Amino acid sequence: MEIKAIRGFNDLLPDEIGKWHFVEETARQIFEEFGFSELRIPVIEKTELFSRGIGEATDIVEKEMYTFTDRSGNSLTLRPEATASMARAYLEHQMYSFDPVAKVYFIGPMFRYERPQKGRYRQFYQIDAEVFGVSNPMVDAEVIVMLIQFLKKVGLENLELQINSLGCRECRPRYREELKKYFATKTFQLCEDCQRRLQTNPLRIFDCKVETCKDAIADAPQVTDFLCQDCQKHFDKVKGYLQEMGLTYLLNPRMVRGLDYYTRTAFEVVSYNLGSQNAVAGGGRYDNLFQEIGGLDIPGIGFAIGMERLISLLPAEKTFLQNPQLFIAALGEETQMQAYRLLSQLHLQGIRAELDYEGKSLKSQMRRANKLNAQHVLILGGDELKRGKAVLRDMASKSQEEIPMGGLLDILKERINRD
Ligand code: ATP
Ligand code: MG
Numbered sequence: 001m002e003i004k005a006i007r008g009f010n011d012l013l014p015d016e017i018g019k020w021h022f023v024e025e026t027a028r029q030i031f032e033e034f035g036f037s038e039l040r041i042p043v044i045e046k047t048e049l050f051s052r053g054i055g056e057a058t059d060i061v062e063k064e065m066y067t068f069t070d071r072s073g074n075s076l077t078l079r080p081e082a083t084a085s086m087a088r089a090y091l092e093h094q095m096y097s098f099d100p101v102a103k104v105y106f107i108g109p110m111f112r113y114e115r116p117q118k119g120r121y122r123q124f125y126q127i128d129a130e131v132f133g134v135s136n137p138m139v140d141a142e143v144i145v146m147l148i149q150f151l152k153k154v155g156l157e158n159l160e161l162q163i164n165s166l167g168c169r170e171c172r173p174r175y176r177e178e179l180k181k182y183f184a185t186k187t188f189q190l191c192e193d194c195q196r197r198l199q200t201n202p203l204r205i206f207d208c209k210v211e212t213c214k215d216a217i218a219d220a221p222q223v224t225d226f227l228c229q230d231c232q233k234h235f236d237k238v239k240g241y242l243q244e245m246g247l248t249y250l251l252n253p254r255m256v257r258g259l260d261y262y263t264r265t266a267f268e269v270v271s272y273n274l275g276s277q278n279a280v281a282g283g284g285r286y287d288n289l290f291q292e293i294g295g296l297d298i299p300g301i302g303f304a305i306g307m308e309r310l311i312s313l314l315p316a317e318k319t320f321l322q323n324p325q326l327f328i329a330a331l332g333e334e335t336q337m338q339a340y341r342l343l344s345q346l347h348l349q350g351i352r353a354e355l356d357y358e359g360k361s362l363k364s365q366m367r368r369a370n371k372l373n374a375q376h377v378l379i380l381g382g383d384e385l386k387r388g389k390a391v392l393r394d395m396a397s398k399s400q401e402e403i404p405m406g407g408l409l410d411i412l413k414e415r416i417n418r419d
Contacts, residue, residue: 008114008122010308018320019311020125024107026154027127027305031105034146036129039104041085047075053084053293055260057201064112066122078111081259082128083286083302084293090132091295100133100298107307119277119309127310130302132290137234140265140285140301141241147281147303148247151269155315159280162252163242163267164223165235166203169288171228172263176202178221189216206256222253234264261286265301273313280313281305325416327374328355329365331381339380345409351416369395376416 005011012020028038051061066078079085086104089095095102106128114120129146131139144161151159167175179202187195189212190205197204206217227235242249249267257266266284274280283303290298326346330339339355346353354372356365362379369377379391389402392415403411 006122008116010121010123015321016311018322019314020307022320023154023307023311023314024127027105027107027150030146030150030153031129034103034142036103036105039086039089039106040108041079041082041089041106043109044076044078045085045088047077049084049088049293050077050080053087053261053289054081055201055292057197057204058260059204059207060112060259064114066111066113080110080112081304082106082108082110082126083130083259083261083289083300083304086128086130086302087132087289087295087298087300088293090298091290091293096133096296096298102132103130104132105129117277118275119306119312121308125307127305127307128302130300132300133298134301135287135299137237137265138241140234140238141245143283143301143303144242144267145245145247147269147283147305151280151305151310154310155318156271156280156310156313158272160270160272161247161249161267162255162270163238163249163265164252164255165227165231165238165264166223166256166262166266166284167227167231168263171226171231172223175221175223175226178226179203179205182220183216186216189213201260203256206254217254220254223256224251224253231264238265257282257284259286261289261292263287267303271309271313274309277309279306280309321373322352323373323375324352324354324369325375326351326353326412327365327369327372327377328353329362329369329377329379329381330355330359331362331379331385333359335380335385342378342380342408346412349409349413351413376412378412 047067050065054060060080065080068076070076086106090102108125109123110126111123113122116122129143131143148161166172180198183190183198183202183205190198191208191210191213194205194208194213205213255266255268262284264285268282269280270278271280281303285301287299289300290296328339328343330336336359343353343355354374356368366377374395376395377393379393384391384402388405390405390408391400392403393400
């Protein structure tokens, strides 16, 4: 029987990989301009990093983690997100001893055992950025501005930035109690999961996709009405800085985010060009995370972008295929060595060149050059070659010229770089 990939795990094929490279390179470029450096984290961590960091009563920890026991009996988990690992690495390597402020990013696959559907997979890629060590609301705005700048730079349109404040250890408990009281009057409307969430983590009910739960949410108290003075001040400043940067946003008091560690600022970018999985990116401040994972009292803020969703939104007309700049069509067996030598020289000069391995007719070689969308074709053979010449065809203008074999490489480089 033919072996297939696991459900929810995708191959990224060569004809789509250009988009991925473009997105990754743009992220690296913009993030580095904003002062971020890459921090690469392992794929697997101790399970407790996530259960403590993300929170026991979250969907991720309750039902989405790929957890297994290794041969020594340790409980390990494939990372479902990057933030907890990034924070662990910052603590473990005492990055704060050099400079308490760290701006770091990471690009890589995450793993969650979810129901696979469009925009939702079991292995999916995230671009993640975090700032550790700054509690000033200015940095909340800075990371949001960086995120929007990046999304615009890759060409996304019709985006909506939604923001909220989730309060802190001082004010959120009061809100939780109010929420519990409210939902206690609606239990008959809540799904089984939400009835449980009502006890463990009532904020989670806002994320529920069940229709009757959505109805129950409609008149729920709003977290922003319960913020303590410090949280209110922080939120006002964030909004002020965003306005200063000319960013428009929508206040969404129902956006609670799926992870427990968020405090104060939370944000999401949604796209109206996506279906029901419409969140392209999400993030927020997490001033308690470091303490949850056993570290110092260090504030943090960051975001994660879902790459599959982002890539599905890229403008269709833009092509990202790396087509050959030159295709060498060699006619006759004697010219094969010449073609091979030329190909190697072109590659060493950084020119994307291809040749035909089959030694087929000129017609079939031209067909392949066309299929590969080659910019130029160099024809080696026939009478021209006997006269010490090769024929260079410009595939766009369909014009041809004869060029002398002596000095071929220089002329080719000149013609290719001219376009
Ligand atoms: P959702 O509400 O769609 O489940 P989330 O709140 O669980 O999203 P985060 O943990 O904030 O998502 O991750 C940030 C981004 O990663 C999301 O906005 C989304 O674009 C992407 N993402 C999350 N889960 C998946 C998945 N299973 N498959 C593909 N992309 C995902
Ligand atoms: Mg989710």
